[in-house]
Amino acid sequence: MADFGGTDLEAFRGEVRSWVEANFPAALKGKNPMQVEERNTPSPDMETWRKAVGSKGWGTPTWPKEYGGGGMSSAEARVIQGEFARARAYNPIGGMGVMMFGPTLLEYGNEAQKQEHIPPICRGEIAWCQGFSEPGAGSDLASLQTKAEDKGDQFVINGQKIWTSGAQWADWCFCLVRTDTAKKHEGISFVLFTMHQPGVETRPIPLIAGSSPFCEVFLTDAVADKKNLVGPLNGGWSIAKRLLQHERSGLTGAGGGLGGGGKAIEQLAKEYVGVDEEGRIADSDLRTRLINNVMNMRAFQQTAVRAMVEARGNSSPSSATSIMKNAGTSLIQERHEMALEIMGHQGLGWEGDDFSAEELGAVRGWLFGKAFTIFGGSSEVQSNIVSKRILGLPDLTQSK
Amino acid sequence: MAVLTEEQSMLRDAAKSWVQEKSPVTAFRKMRDSGVELGYDTAAWNEMAEMGWAGVIIPEEYGGSDFGYLSLGLVLEETGRTLTASPLLASALGAASALILGGSDAQKSAWLSKIAEGTAIATLAVDEGPHHRPDKVATTVAGGKLSGKKTFVLEGMAANVFVVSATSGGAIELYLVAADAPGVTRTKLSLADSRGAANVTFDNVAVSDADKLTGGAALLEKTLDRARAGISAEMLGAAVQAFEITLDYLKTRVQFGQVIGSFQALQHRAAKMFTELELSRSAVEAALTAIDTDAPDTPELVSLAKAKMGDTFHLVSNEMVQMHGGIGMTDAHDAGFYLKRARAAEAAFGNQAFHRDRYARIQGY
Secondary structure (H helix, E strand, O other), rough: OOOOOHHHHHHHHHHHHHHHHHHHHHOOOOOOOOHHHHHHHOOHHHHHHHHHHHHOOOOOOOOOHHHOOOOOOOOOHHHHHHHHHHOOOOOOOOOHHHHHHHHHHHHHHHHHHHHHHHHHOOOOOOEEEEEEEEEEEEEOOOHOOOOEEEEEEEEEEEEEEOOOOOOOOEEEEEEEOOOOOOOOOOEEEEEEOOOOOOEEEEHHHHOOOOOOEEEEEEEEEEEEEEHHHEEEOOOOOHHHHHHHHHHHHOOOOOOOHHHOOOOOHHHHHHHHHOOOOOOEEHHHHHHHHHHHHHHHHHHHHHHHHHHHHHHHHOOOOOOHHHHHHHHHHHHHHHHHHHHHHHHHHHHOOOOOOOOOHHHHHHHHHHHHHHHHHHHOOHHHHHHHHHHHHHHOOOOOOOOO | OOOOHHHHHHHHHHHHHHHHHHHHHHHHHHHHHOOOOOOHHHHHHHHHHOOOOHHHHHHHHHOOOOHHHHHHHHHHHHHHHHOOOOOOOOHHHHHHHHHHHOOOOOOOHHHHHHHHHOOOOOEEEOOOOOOOOOOOOOOOEOOOOEEEEEEEEEEEOOOOOOEEEEEEEOOOEEEEEOOOOOOOOOOOOOOOOOOOOOOEEEEEEEHHHHEOOHHHHHHHHHHHHHHHHHHHHHHHHHHHHHHHHHHHHHOEEOOOOOOOEEEEEEEHHHHHHHHHHHHHHHHHHHHHHHHOOOOOOOOHHHHHHHHHHHHHHHHHHHHHHHHHHHHHHOOOOOOOOHHHHHHHHHHHHOHHHHHHHHHHHHHHO
């Protein structure tokens, strides 16, 4: 990795800026490639932009160059991020391959696996999904039952996965399977297989908030090539744990909407509830709870900044991650509840012209937000992890 | 923990080892049992001053080291761990801030060097009732005479000089009033937390322009924000220590044939406390840093720190007693000290409700 000093970094910034100006299609300004319509049928502009960024490795700037990444320092990666933001350009290379699977494979995969799977992720060509949870294995993930049988060059897989986000769009799946029924954690293997095969069937799951990216995945004699076993046989659990750390560090900022963009909650309250003669939110009970939430959110953001500053130079997620998920998700849920309360009956509209987009967004956000404290390790599991790993208290649940 | 400079690390390490060696909670207990009127151990205070801690925020020309508020916060965090009672907060931070920000050369020369040496104790005399309401001041200056009553003055019995808020012609001003000036009387308050506090009465005390600090109500707010951030740092240390003592108990106390820390009902409450402590540390360090860098949003960051830290210390001190069970109720155990300190510190310089309201007002709702 190049060690850029301040001057070189500024030169690099200039280079990135002119490249973005020359290559970013103006029609994509502010357009998120992860939005459902773009995911289903990407526009030609999005395809062009994805190819342009992918060929430079700038979608995965810190990944090694030999596998298609940018081979850059985190300082250079921040320059790219900054320049994209300046042009209101989203990084078109994303999804689970970038967030979770890629970093994990770079760490645990063999050379052939990295050569095969990392470059398409860097180019944004292959969408990955995560085959972890099962109907009978939620918080207690290690009790999973989906079975992989050894048939020479291949594993033949039978079972069911659930909450597989984006399975309907995915090309490949990284999956936890049981290869030894005699042991719990030590009987799990981490395998990769293509979703485009007869033994794989996906079914989207409508949620309380309406349609969702979550699916059920039925595996009936699905096939994974032996060369796509990551790590040792029955050694998948430690890889899964590592991957979950990447997932949780990504989920910490979950919730966008009321957490980040959109109208500030205090502004909403002033509009819907009104103000007293001193300009304070008229409902003093609501005001107190709202202030508390706003202040806690700020302390949470301060903690995210502090963790980043303290961990700078260390590429692995810090142990603060487990604390951050519970703190952040509970605050966002509280905020969703308050938005609904602030809007009153207007905040309960399901569809139609009687409600503003903001109001409809509030009710869907509130409902979908209930998932934040369940997925990626429920709040209870996170508390178990903090107790065990950070506080050193005895472990009764084997939460990982 | 914030990223520290080498000097800051050395200062913190020095504070850590001195506190462990010379000022464990047993020292605080001894001080309380002795019933000493000042509410702190003068020998320990002299040692603290000799190490330069009383001059951490004071400019070098007045004998300080000018290391800033984050640095002093590091010391307060360490002394807070063992509930060390000393004038560090009231004198070397609170009153010293008023002098640094609003003192004339003559006023600074008269007091700052002595404060830095620890040979003079100064303190803020602001509150006038059971609650912190710094904008409601009944104490007045008229015809060169200051009159009024100040309550819950920290280190009020030890102080050589008071920084007194009073209205003059309707505007809030700060005055330096020597403790031995004619018309000043003080009575010791015996409070649950055993720290030094007094009610002080000013009866037609002669003051002149030479006693007035420059800056009025704005100076008072800036000074109070420094005191609030400082006490938040002290509370952080105390809360962290209270948590660590409790965590240790969870790992050693056996009931039903196993350590009680193996019960999930207690584990999750411990995880909650740890989370709140992490969030509070961020808020406290951000407030101290904001003061050091003169950030425009310092007032709201300070209110955030004091409110968040107050909530967290409240929680941890309650859980400390509850999780210790019967032993936590006894005077022989330290849990009660942390509980009492928590409530006194919460009330000082504005409780959580005060700072939540202040935060929202600054933000316009």
